Amino acid sequence: MGVVSILFYIFFSAGPIAGLTPDSDYLVYYGEWNDDILFRAKDFDLVILEPSAISDEQLQSLKRGHDGISGTDDDVIVIAYLSIGEVDSGNIVGDGRGPCYYDTLSSSIIYTNNGFASFYLDDADHNGLPDRNGTWGSYYVNAGDTLWWQYVDAKADALQARGFEGFFLDTIDTANPWGPYFWTYRGMSRLIQHLRERYPQKILIANRGLFYFSPYWYRNTPYNIRPYINGLLFEDYYTSWDWQADTGIVSPYFEENRNNWAVWVNEEASQPDGFTVFALDYLNPSQSSYETMLHNQIQYTIVENHWLSYVTYILLDTITYGVFHNHLEDNNPPTWKSHIGVYDVNYQGDSIEILAGLAEDQTPPVNYYVYYSTSSFNSPEEAADSIGPLNYQVVNNLVRFRIPALPPGTYYFIVRARDNCNPPHEDKNTTLKELIIQSVKEKGEKVLFSKDGTLDLSSLSNLLGDIDYIEIYSPTGQIVFKAKSAPQKEITLPQGVYLAKIRQKGRELIFRIIVLN
Ligand SMILES: [Ca+2]
């Protein structure tokens, strides 16, 4: 190691990303953000996202992780998407010298001076207009053009100011040696070097650009990007996408990827100034080969190459747990298939019925625990008491269980899911539900009395005015009658003491019904 490279290590955050192993999980997500998505994303160690889709507040929350505290083990590394080989807009005027193309005879860049910025390219068709990516509608750029660097810098400066911890450098493949813009590979490499120097502490993850690591291309040239990046994302390693069938298929390049490109990537990644490798493949969770292909993908990426891996739907607009729940060793908590945590809580006289989302895990069965307290709380440690594991039924993607009734008062409930590991991993949701249990005795005057077994419900409306709903529970806590608003009718009940729960303008009233026959 020479003096120059030692200095490089001191001033730049070169080398692999600290703290990540093949057991870690990363996420690429370009969709919208809300509280549920934010909660789910916090289960991952590193998240690559579209920066325009997330608010500053959501970004800061994501970085802090589940515990809401910066600088703890559960913090999430958040990386912003940044395109460096294509630009969305096709009408940037700039210096008006573009688009340009490369002339191999004179070994020089020819500027068409056609009123576009100099960085636009025209090698594909030489029609004097910026060349366009047919699939995504964006425009190819000469990444070596310093006018382009000004645009990239402005964007990256803004992302740095927002607090992103790094950049996911996309569209490097514009400079691939098999395409019309092959000549831009030097400039592309210089741009990545420039970003390394301009943002010495930021994490740089390259999306592909594999040709820089091939000994048959640029590995042994000054343009190898290895010293500048901390991560390499190998997109489409095992799969490629069949747009017509809307499914992932085994890539026609898989054998070549496995036998050549993976070897070269690993040789470079394992250098002292190497990088972390991320595999990204696409499958449709509803395709019939999903489970088989998912397990193959994990075998080929995590097991065979010790990379991190993520498998998701092609549009990158959903969070999937295929890899998350299929590691060699289970270090992950359950995740919620539907609703996150507690969904509803109902007092039923002799018991409390609780509904929660359905959770899944790699180490089943999932066990559900209820935490409750008489004041609002955010974590199990703050709860006064807990009950679990609870027997449950699955009803419409929810789980339903009962706990014994509690004395009158106001209660707050959190439901957590634990896997079956020893010790178990518990999910971190803080979804809270309030339940007010009113004292029947305190409401002694509110007793309905029926001597002949019939109950005239219209008398309730006469007594209370309009009501929103009524539920009547048997002495054993079963619902025997329920209706919205007070129905104008009589019902007949066997002898016994019943409870009627009536909701009226947001308040809940409990009546005791004594029925004698
Ligand atoms: Ca934290």
Ligand SMILES: [Ca+2]
């Ligand atoms: Ca053109």
Ligand SMILES: [Ca+2]
């Ligand atoms: Ca687990």
